[in-house]
Amino acid sequence: MAEFTMPSLGADMDEGVLQEWLVAPGDRVGKGDAVAVVETDKAAIEVECFTSGTVGRLLVEPGTRVPVGTPLALIDTAQAPAAQAAEKPTAEARAPGARTTRTRGTGGAGAARKGRAETPAGRAAVHARVRAPKAAAVPEGLPAPEPTEKAAPPPPSAPPSPPPAPAPPSPPSAAGEPAAAVGPLVRHLADGLGVDLGSVHGSGPGGRVTRADVAQAARPAPARRRVTPYARRLARDLGVDLEGVHGTGDGGAVRAADVRAAARAAQAAPERSRPAVPVRARDGGHVPAAEAAAVSGEGARDDGRQREDAMRRAIGELMSRSKREIPHYYLSTVIDLAPAQEWMHRRNRGRPPSARLVTAALLLKAAALAAREVPQLNGHWQDGAFTPGTGVHLGVAVSLRGGGLLTPVIHDADTLTPEDLMATLKDLVRRARQGRLRGSELSGATLTVTSLGEQGVEAVFGVIHPPQVALVGFGAVVERPWAVGGLLGVHPVVTATLSGDHRATDGAIGARYLTAVDRLLHEPGDMPGSTIEERE
């Protein structure tokens, strides 16, 4: 029996809110499958499971905030049938209809998308519907999401649109139930579970009834847990979720001894399951025994605002730490992009606009390759020493339109072709702005690149993302008078900058890096992975 724990999705993450379960007890899951949606201070992220097996008990209710390392679910790694899952009342509540078995063969970052494409459209729609209000709540004026493989749900902010051909609501509910506020899927689920929608308290925006509300209502009126006051206090202090604690007291009451036992069990487990995040950023020992505070569904309305605040705080803490701990040095160089653009122009010939390479992809490629050449800048400063990265994993700073910043990671960026880099970048940026990144896509960066070129500034001297030791900045590509071989011409140029951690490297190393970037951009065709024309 393995434990699926709240992962650390970044050095600055102490706790997260389990937003939604994507699996039910009894489901088979494979390594890399997305099993839950976790909301961090920054975004809602689909979290993958790193063991294969059968989902046993779900230990944490959606909407609960728990510290990193808290067991969220038990995964039976033996081939045992999922029979025991039925003991759990929630399992019954989810009813046969909800207990679809999903097996996804592939792991890795792309799995979720593939998996989603494979799932019935209905399910995908539920996902979209459940999560869309969140996105809408973020006042970033999202452009209409790019058409994807998903069945596009009706805009969540438009409740009046009548659900297409809904099954008639269960009779007794009809009275006070504003029909428009209940989506067809929720209705279907309610019918399947025999839930009277009229009696369901809606926790969604505007009191909308969500899928979780129906599941909650279908639960056989969970008897209030008997927990002694001391056990409650102890659970809070130890960060133990009482939901998963077996009570041995009078009438099954949870007592202090039960909580301690659960805490001991939880303590033994996280060490094993920590690798839920492949390259764990240095945690700086700042994971406190945070309180497990339940977040009530009522808060959903202020969600966007709260998340923004939380993100601001998280960024503030991380950047303060960086400036407090890291002695930055800064270098800057202006790079002639004429050869690169010429090369790109040739390469894009005959391609549809959507497939054409953009300068940003080339800059990333050069940044990644240069990091391979100067490995002293690619890695982490941990416990007073530099640990080189196991690959070049580029964090890419993505500014969110409503404010705030995410740095999704392009793993092994140095090995990708510029085309793949561009595709990955596009996808990451889109999903970052939708708040739909997966856990592995937010962690493990060995070097971060920030580009403020779109905003029109010529140079950016960034703050290093601890525990990394450098940050590369690209400004806007601008046309400037440029002398080559004694001749003055107008060239596209970009200012590349490097912020370096002076503990790890000196300016000479940083200079070598920027020089390498310059050289690579002068001969883009020579960049490994850039010569696919032959294969085409």
Added chain:
Amino acid sequence: MTATKTPHADPAERKTTYREALREALRDALRADDRVFLMGEDVGRYGGCFGVSLGLLEEFGPDRIRDTPLSESAFVGAGIGAALGGLRPIVEIMTVNFSLLALDQILNNAATLLHMSGGQLPVPIVIRMTTGAGRQLGAQHSHSLEGWYAHIPGLRVLAPATIADARHLLAPALADPDPVLIFEHGGLYNTSGDLPADAGPVGLGQAAVRRPGTDVSLITYGGSLPKALTAADELAGGGISAEVVDLRSLRPLDDATISDSVARTHHAVVVDEAWRSGSLSAEISARLTEHNFYDLDAPVERVCSAEVPMPYARRLEEAALPQPGTIVAAARRAVGDAPDDGRAD
């Protein structure tokens, strides 16, 4: 000053009984202060109904050891008058049941005069009486009504449960400007043991931890203390470390000691020979809920007397009273270590 040789040469401690310790305390008080005198039914010639004042009449004479008529109201009232007049009376009432005849004097005069006189009329009286059952004296001599007195503002209520307290609680009680009631459990008089030589006056209003423990607090006083200690021994045999708290002062209650103990053990059993309804045990349980709610890992358990007039028949009386066995069972329930004890709930 020459130190007179006593028959008890052991400087560390000496063997005595609860009764003798009380008598020693009385003798000390009578010697120390001319204003102190003892009165009550049969305290003189007979030596006290329970033999506490035996020999004092001979030593101090009839002015200071006074036999009174069988009228609790009269002699308690006289005592209050003497206290108002500047003396330091010690009034003995045979049992708490009979003290009800003097309840009007105690409640309406002794407890209120200081307040009603704007602080001009303190009533420095000490009233001793026997309480409790266990000696087949029948319902009218066996009840534990000290909790009723602990209800009354203006009184101090003490319950010495050990030989040392029997010896050393009287002096501070006499020194206190307020009326002090001292309850002596009838079952304790013959208790014998060592009186530590270094035991001195104890502060009023302080509970005592008679036995430290970590798993459950047995909160008790007076005649139930020995039973609780026996229960703690038995619990220790079963791996449960019980702390025994002796209230000593029933009014005021030493909240700090009680609360501190339960904050450490998280389980509480209140042992009180009185009836449970509207009782001191109820008060303690309520205070634990007020002060220690978030420390409690189990409901507060109470071990009290059966809610019947105390039976005369020996076995019935034993069955009606808290016993080490029932205390152990309650402690096990509190700690969650109860083998199915067949409780109906």
